Amino acid sequence: MKLKGGGDLSKSRVIFHIDMNSFYASVEMAYNPKLKGKPIAIAGNVEKRKGIIVTSSYEARAKGVKTTMPVWQAMKLCPNLMLIPPNFSRYKAASQALFDLLKGYTPLVEPVSIDEGYVDATFYLKEGHPVQLAKEIQQRLLDEMDLPCSIGIAPNKFLAKMASDMQKPKGLTILRKRDLKDKLWPLDIREMHGIGKRTVEKWKKLHIMTIGDLANADKKLLEQHFGVNGLRLHERANGNDLREVDPDSIYEFKSIGHSSTLSSDTINEVKIRNELKRLAGLVERRLKRKKVCAYGIQIMVRYANWKTITKSHKVENPIQDEQDLYKESLYLFNIAWKGDYIRLLGISTYDLIEQEHAYKQLDLFNYKEDEKKYKLLETVGQLKEKYGHTIFPQANAQKVEINEQNETLRTSFQRDFLDEQ
Known part of the structure; x- marks a missing residue:
């Protein structure tokens, strides 16, 4: 099997990287065809024109509208910009349909985020041509789901990813090692x-x-x-990447957590919250070492009589830092605890996603605030790794005291859509 222009792929792999074009906006246009050809953008707090652009159509991008741009600035660049609130259930359903379609060709499909993934087409192709297959996938996504994509074709995952970025929208690019220079x-x-x-x-x-x-x-x-x-x-x-397309990679880390038996059974709320805070810090460090974030969080409470209960829930955006882990675990603890003496506490995270893909989905409606927060947490994390976890004892103690005065825990969704109603 040869590619156009030469180059024998019969002794190597044929990897596709499928990257959906302006995914959220494209899903909205597929749902409402009247939006096609118009400058649209997905944004939070659209009624009050606050928040940040999550993504936009190519018509809007032509006017200078960009992801993470403040809505007011986007409206100034494109006065006729149509703002649409996000519909995550709709996007998740479209994503599921996308990967179901890909798995119809081969089980070697590796999702890496809601709108992109790898396909190892080596054994599926046999006597076929990779470009023909890629064109077929592109056309089926358009015909069956009304969604455009770009596809990179290469002998490994890295080159396929780079290739898919070279032509957007609706691009199809081959990148071989001899093309590197x-x-x-x-x-x-x-x-x-x-x-x-x-x-x-x-x-x-x-x-x-x-x-x-x-x-x-x-x-x-x-x-x-x-x-x-x-x-x-x-x-x-240099074009070298031995990673295989792994359909099970999303399950590689099933959960990451930490638990601890208390020095003595207690009902002291300050001690309990301090312990939850400490556990959240330990879980944060393990998540960062694995370079993953979590959609799910669970707490475990074991009482003095050894009765053990767990409570869990999922968050809208993946979390990783100590403060978010603490807030979510405290929320669950307040639901679970009935005032009995506690022997052991634990915090665990699940439904994990690689860090580099999670950042694309971090609370973009409050992006500037989160950007500053992330940089601060990143610096604090580096200092803790270098000088020890107790480098900021006073600051940690102060945070616990502040949280004890505030029983209401806020999620990003609540801040953006409920607090300002």
Whole structure:
């Protein structure tokens, strides 16, 4: 089997990266065809014109509307912009239909977020041509779901991901190793999948301005400044990626949690809350080490008589930091606890998602607030890793006292849609 222009893929894998175009906006247009061809945007607090743009149609993007842009600024750039509140159940249903369609070709489908995933088409193709199959998938998504996508075709996951980003919307791009010098290496280092926006300047200070610079950089320099991740990115920039398409990857970490037996049975609320706070901090550290966030949180309460109960629920946006974990666990604890003496407490998280994909879905309706919060928490986390978890004892104590005065726990949904009614 050969690709157009040469290049034998019969001895390697054929990997597709399917990336839906402007997914939320496209789903809304499929639901209401009258929106097609018009500048639309998904945003929170649309009635009061507050909040942040989650995503927008390409017609809106042509006017300068961008994801995470304040709504007032988007309206200034595009006065006829149509604002639509998010409908997550609708998007999740469309996502399920998308992956069901892909699994109709091969079981080797790996979802990585609500609107993108990998397909290993190597054995499905046999005598077929990868471009023909990709075109068929694109057309079926349009015909059956009215949803556009871009597809990258490559011998591995990294190159397939980079390829799908090269042509949007409705693009179809082949990226082979022999194409690296012309297609991949000239790209700015910020375009490199796996390099976050916050580290771009750090790379550029080392005079690594393009993906080609990274591919040809000294390995010792990379390891010195970026550790094992630097070496991994060097391999990717050279087109090497041995990761397999793994349908079970979303279940790799079924849960992450921590529990602790108290020094003595207690009904003292301050001690209980302090322990929940400590456990939330430990769970945060484990989540960050695994680079995952959680949609689900559960608490376990074991009483002095050894009776054990659990309470759990899911949150709208994935969480990872100590403060959010503490608030959600305290909310569940207040539901579970009936005033009996407690022997053991535990906090666990489930329904986990990789950190890099979770950030795309973090409370975009309060993006600027969350951005500042994330940077602060990231710095605090780094200091705790370096100097120990008790580096901020007074600050931690103060937070617990503040929370004891505030029994009402607020989720991002409540802040955005309920508090301002």
